[in-house]
Structures are given as structure tokens and as C-alpha cells.
Amino acid sequence: EVQLVESGGGLVQPGGSLRLSCAASEFSFSYDWMHxxxxxxxxxxxxxxxxxxxxxxxxYADSVKGRFTISRDxxxxxxxxxxxxxxxxxxxxxxxxxxxxxxxxxxxHWGQGTLVTVSS
Amino acid sequence: xxxxxxPASVSGSPGQSITISCTGTRSDIGNYNYVSWYxxxxxxxxxxxxxxxxxxxxxxxxxxxxxxxxNTASLTxxxxxxxxxxxxxxxxxxxxxxxxxxxxxxLTVL
Numbered sequence: 082e083v084q085l086v087e088s089g090g091g092l093v094q095p096g097g098s099l100r101l102s103c104a105a106s107e108f109s110f111s112y113d114w115m116h117x118x119x120x121x122x123x124x125x126x127x128x129x130x131x132x133x134x135x136x137x138x139x140x141y142a143d144s145v146k147g148r149f150t151i152s153r154d155x156x157x158x159x160x161x162x163x164x165x166x167x168x169x170x171x172x173x174x175x176x177x178x179x180x181x182x183x184x185x186x187x188x189x190h191w192g193q194g195t196l197v198t199v200s201s
Numbered sequence: 202x203x204x205x206x207x208p209a210s211v212s213g214s215p216g217q218s219i220t221i222s223c224t225g226t227r228s229d230i231g232n233y234n235y236v237s238w239y240x241x242x243x244x245x246x247x248x249x250x251x252x253x254x255x256x257x258x259x260x261x262x263x264x265x266x267x268x269x270x271x272n273t274a275s276l277t278x279x280x281x282x283x284x285x286x287x288x289x290x291x292x293x294x295x296x297x298x299x300x301x302x303x304x305x306x307x308l309t310v311l
Contacts, residue, residue, distance in 0.1 A: 116300070125204075125305040126239070126247065126290050140298045176246060182253065185235035186292055186300035189258065191246040 083108045083190045085177045090195030097167050097199070103160040103177030103192055111155035114184040117162050119173035120194075129175070130162065131184055145171075167199045205230065205291055205303035212309040218279040221306045223291030224272060229301055231272040235294035238267055238276045241305075242287045250289075251276060278308075286310040 089101040101117075117129040130141045130151040139151050150163040160177055174194040181189035206224040213219040223230070223238075230236055236254045239247035249258050251267035254274065264279045274293070278285055291303040 118302075125288075126241075126292075126302045128292070128300040128302060131300065142299060182235065184298075185233075185253075185294045187235065187237050187249070187252045188239070188247070188292075189249055189252075191248075193246060 083179065085179065085190055085192035087175065087177050087192045087195035090175065090197045092198045092200065093167055094201050095168060095199055098163070098165045099167065099197060101162040101164070101175055101177075101195060101197070103162075105158045105160065105177075105179070108179065108190075110153075110158040114180040115151075115153060115160045116178045116180055116186070116188070117151060117160075118176045118178050118188070118191075119171075119197075120176070121170075121173040124173075127173070128186070131180065131186075132160070133184060164197070167197075169199050171197060172199050173197060203301070205293060205301055207289075207291060207303035207306045209304070210307045210309065212311055213281045214311045215281050215283065217281050218277060219281065219308065220278075221276045221289055221291075221308070223274045223276070223293075223303045225274075225293055225301070226272055228297070229272075229293040229295040230269065230274050232296060233294045234269070236267065236269060236274045237292045238265075238274075239290045239292070240285075240287045241290065247290065281310050283310050 116131040177192040178188040179190040238251040241247040
């Protein structure tokens with residue numbers, strides 16, 4: 082069974098940094114685009130970033146561009162999201178998602194999410 | 202990167218059919234068939250229900266169907282059941298090589 086397990090969330094002050102990880106298993110991680118999607122408390126889903134299979138092509142939402150960096154380690158089947166200059170509006174559950182169709186945003190599998198809270 | 206437009210809420214009685222619309226632009230829904238629909242129950246991760254406009258993943262009931270006309274996609278749920286009560290989100294690939302979601306629709310089964 083495909084598994085995506087996020088970690089690294091927590092409470093951070095505005096302007097601080099966090100690094101999220103997502104451990105993937107039971108599928109060919111290196112063959113799939115991967116994304117991060119977030120959901121603020123009581124709000125809808127918001128796309129954050131995506132990364133191609135080889136880790137070279139990356140795209141970001143305007144709301145996080147220049148502050149967040151997506152990366153992957155195919156040897157360790159792990160996806161990352163480095164978050165800097167965090168703002169209160171970045172408070173959300175962050176989901177690691179597997180893209181089943183070539184970076185198109187077809188999310189066949191989701192992690193359980195990790196909560197990031199930005200507050201002083 | 203404006204969000205796709207969905208109605209905030211829809212409702213129906215058990216056994217009835219409902220349709221949720223999702224309106225975008227020529228830069229997303231209107232130009233790509235990468236439209237997906239997700240179901241989310243409270244406190245749970247979303248679940249893929251329809252992809253590429255009108256395809257269902259294995260295990261999803263054929264009561265769920267998708268369609269698209271111009272810049273608007275739709276999700277129809279027939280034979281409503283109590284367990285269908287959830288939030289539903291549409292999404293689309295965009296010409297900016299990003300993904301955009303709708304604001305979500307709360308489905309209430311009366």
C-alpha cells in the first residue's frame with residue numbers, strides 16, 4: 082500500500098524557518114512528480130509547489146515563491162519543503178501528494194498532513 | 202493564480218442527484234483536460250474521485266461522474282447517500298505550470 086508520511090511541522094515564530102519531510106514507500110518514487118498542498122484551518126486547499134522526477138524542474142505558488150524551496154532525494158524516497166521567512170498566513174496543514182499524471186496535479190495519494198503554526 | 206469558482210454549498214436528499222460546478226478560465230479548465238475532483242471528510246485527507254475531467258480511479262463508485270464545457274467543469278453525484286456528505290474540491294492544471302484549486306463546496310445530504 083502506498084504510504085506518504087509527513088514530518089517536521091510545529092510552532093514557529095514569524096520570520097522563522099522550518100523544513101518538512103515526506104517519506105514515501107510502496108511505489109516508484111523516482112518516477113513520479115511530487116507536490117505540496119496546504120490547508121489553513123477551516124479553509125480550502127491551496128497548491129504550494131511541485132517538483133519533477135529528476136528534481137530539476139520546480140514550480141511554486143506566487144504566495145510562497147522566493148520563500149519556500151521544494152526538493153527531493155530519490156535515493157531515500159523523500160520529499161522536502163524548506164520554508165523560510167514564515168508568516169502567520171502560512172499556518173496550515175501541509176500535505177505531501179503523489180501526482181499520478183506527469184505533473185498535471187492529479188493527486189492519487191495523500192499523506193496525513195503535518196501542521197505548521199506560525200505565531201508569536 | 203485566482204482560485205476556481207465553486208458554489209459554497211449544495212444539498213440534496215438521499216437518492217437524488219446533485220451537480221457541483223467549477224468555473225475557471227481559458228488558462229486552466231478551458232485549455233486543459235487535467236481537471237480533478239476531491240472529496241474530503243472532516244479531519245481527513247482529500248480523496249481523488251474524478252481525474253482528467255471524467256475518469257474514475259479504481260474503487261470510486263460510478264455514481265460519481267465528471268464533465269466539462271468550455272471553462273466550466275462539473276461533478277455529478279447520483280443516488281445520493283449519507284456518506285457522500287463532505288467537502289468537494291475541483292482542481293486544474295494551468296498554463297503557468299501550476300495547479301489551482303476551487304474554493305470548495307460543502308455537500309449536505311438532507
